[in-house]
Amino acid sequence: MRRALLLLLLALTSLGCVTVRPWQRERLSRRCMEMDGPASSASFEAHVRAVRSGDVAAAGAGGGGCGCN
Amino acid sequence: MQLRSLVALALACGCGRAPQRPARGELSLHGGYYADNDRVSVWNPSLRARVPLSRRVTASAGYGLDIISAASVDVVASASRVLERRHETSAGVQVALDDRTTVGATGRDSREPDYLSDGVSLTLDRESESRDTALHLELRGRWDRVGPGWTLPERATLGSGVAAGSITRVIDRRTLLRVGIQADVLSGLQSSVYRYVPVGDQWFAERVPELRVRGAATVRLQHSLRPTLAVLAEYGLTTDTWGLVAHVGEVGLRWEPAPWAMVELRARAALQRGADFYQGRYASVTEWRTRDRLLGGMATLWPQATLRFMWPAWPAPPTWELGLRGAWIHQQFDDYAPLRTRDAGTGELWITRWF
Numbered sequence: 001m002r003r004a005l006l007l008l009l010l011a012l013t014s015l016g017c018v019t020v021r022p023w024q025r026e027r028l029s030r031r032c033m034e035m036d037g038p039a040s041s042a043s044f045e046a047h048v049r050a051v052r053s054g055d056v057a058a059a060g061a062g063g064g065g066c067g068c069n
Numbered sequence: 070m071q072l073r074s075l076v077a078l079a080l081a082c083g084c085g086r087a088p089q090r091p092a093r094g095e096l097s098l099h100g101g102y103y104a105d106n107d108r109v110s111v112w113n114p115s116l117r118a119r120v121p122l123s124r125r126v127t128a129s130a131g132y133g134l135d136i137i138s139a140a141s142v143d144v145v146a147s148a149s150r151v152l153e154r155r156h157e158t159s160a161g162v163q164v165a166l167d168d169r170t171t172v173g174a175t176g177r178d179s180r181e182p183d184y185l186s187d188g189v190s191l192t193l194d195r196e197s198e199s200r201d202t203a204l205h206l207e208l209r210g211r212w213d214r215v216g217p218g219w220t221l222p223e224r225a226t227l228g229s230g231v232a233a234g235s236i237t238r239v240i241d242r243r244t245l246l247r248v249g250i251q252a253d254v255l256s257g258l259q260s261s262v263y264r265y266v267p268v269g270d271q272w273f274a275e276r277v278p279e280l281r282v283r284g285a286a287t288v289r290l291q292h293s294l295r296p297t298l299a300v301l302a303e304y305g306l307t308t309d310t311w312g313l314v315a316h317v318g319e320v321g322l323r324w325e326p327a328p329w330a331m332v333e334l335r336a337r338a339a340l341q342r343g344a345d346f347y348q349g350r351y352a353s354v355t356e357w358r359t360r361d362r363l364l365g366g367m368a369t370l371w372p373q374a375t376l377r378f379m380w381p382a383w384p385a386p387p388t389w390e391l392g393l394r395g396a397w398i399h400q401q402f403d404d405y406a407p408l409r410t411r412d413a414g415t416g417e418l419w420i421t422r423w424f
Contacts (some may be wrong), residue, residue: 040099055307055315058190
């Protein structure tokens with residue numbers, strides 16, 4: 001886990017030397033390059049994931065006491 | 070109190086420049102449906118709104134309802150059908166301290182007959198001066214009251230705290246990278262109040278440790294292949310003090326067939342090693358025992374397809390959006406005799422108006 005985090009940080013910092021000017025970002029401004037999807041849908045998906053995945057169960061569900069997981 | 074302090078801080082902070090563009094208002098209606106082969110189905114209509122109060126301050130509110138129909142084999146072998154409703158409300162405020170920094174606070178309340186949950190989250194978003202790096206920090210706290218239920222005559226509590234952060238970077242003219250980490254602590258009753266565990270010929274109430282500490286890291290890469298075509302890949306690793314380890318990978322493709330439409334295809338795969346105390350069949354009574362198959366070893370495949378229509382067409386910011394999404398979730402449990410696989414389907418429809 002610690003090694004994975006170090007590798008991630010190393011990858012991030014090593015990529016810091018490239019500068020992309022605002023006028024060079026047309027591709028990045030396209031809708032298909034949005035980092036996050038629609039908020040309402042993301043919330044539903046996160047809730048389904050929270051009650052159907054062991055790794056995030058109970059972390060963000062905030063309910064679901066039906067015992068049906 | 071925290072909310073008031075944040076607003077006061079933002080209003081007192083005259084040093085920052087106000088955002089160049091005022092925030093837009095937003096109203097969104099969303100309907101979701103979930104059904105699986107374990108006789109569980111959930112309807113989830115929800116409504117969200119964001120209203121700019123000034124150039125710097127935006128208020129948000131939301132309401133969602135879960136209508137849960139369940140008779141899962143996980144609860145009892147021949148359960149009668151249960152119909153339950155969960156109401157969730159939230160309200161928050163976001164304050165732009167300057168044109169690159171936003172702080173926010175949101176309160177949340179979730180209610181169902183046997184589970185009450187209140188939470189608060191504080192966020193900080195900051196962009197670098199060159200706007201090629203964005204930082205997101207979040208602190209969340211939650212206080213739940215659980216039960217009473219079959220195995221619990223009186224109400225118990227569960228508290229949790231989460232600290233999360235992510236950095237999103239522009240890597241080159243076509244590529245974005247996001248790295249995120251999260252740590253959370255849960256303390257209190259985490260056993261189901263409806264679940265019994267068979268040991269030999271007898272059944273005992275489920276018992277799991279009251280403390281769980283978890284860490285997670287994710288890395289996500291998005292790359293534009295053509296102006297209207299992008300691919301994404303994500304990997305996440307989660308581990309906790311119960312011995313559970315999960316690897317989650319996701320790949321996706323987004324295509325804009327027209328400047329007002331987008332198609333997204335995504336697939337997530339997860340592989341999980343179960344908690345140390347999980348056993349498919351307990352031979353003798355142990356201190357910790359569970360029949361929660363989410364705590365056992367399992368594999369998940371989750372493909373989904375999304376169709377979004379947005380007006381006006383790109384590059385104008387949309388004022389309307391209509392979205393549809395369908396997903397299938399297939400789960401295979403390593404050691405859970407009553408149900409070795411679970412197949413579920415979800416469907417979503419949403420409409421959003423910005424003004």
